[in-house]
Amino acid sequence: MASLGRYLLAAFGLAAVLLGVLAAVYVSGFGRHDAASDISRSRKTANGLFMVSIEPEKGAVRQGELHTWLVTVTTAAGQPVEYAAIDVSGGMPEHNHGLPTSPQVTDYLGNGHYRIEGMKFTMRGWWQLRLSISAAAGSDTAIFNLAL
DSSP states (O other): OHHHHHHHHHHHHHHHHHHHHHHHHIIIIITOOGGGGOOOSEEEOTTSSEEEEEEETTSSOOTTSOEEEEEEEEETTSOBOOSOEEEEEEEETTTTEEOSSOOEEEEEEETTEEEEEEEOOOSSSEEEEEEEEEETTEEEEEEEEEEO
């Protein structure tokens, strides 16, 4: 009888370890919501006014470091959007918190290209970057999913 109790205790212990591993994998981003599966870096805005592309200025995005992103905004017809006002926000939807910094557009580079400085991602997982764009054509929003 005593050995049966030890086997049951070992089985419960193993089950607890497996649940812990599965929880860690989920938190790290592998279990993220289906909306995060679209990680394209180019898209139409919500109402179709603009086409927006994003890319980190120096290639790889490193967790915990400040970095700079480049944004390109064109009209739906492909014409560069000059001197747009772009507000940057975002966060981790599954953790219910925003970005740890306050990134902002610091430079208009011409031909619809803008520089965003102050981007930082403090942990692995599903992040969203939200760009609210106002220009002569109107105001619209683009949301990008980022998987780190």
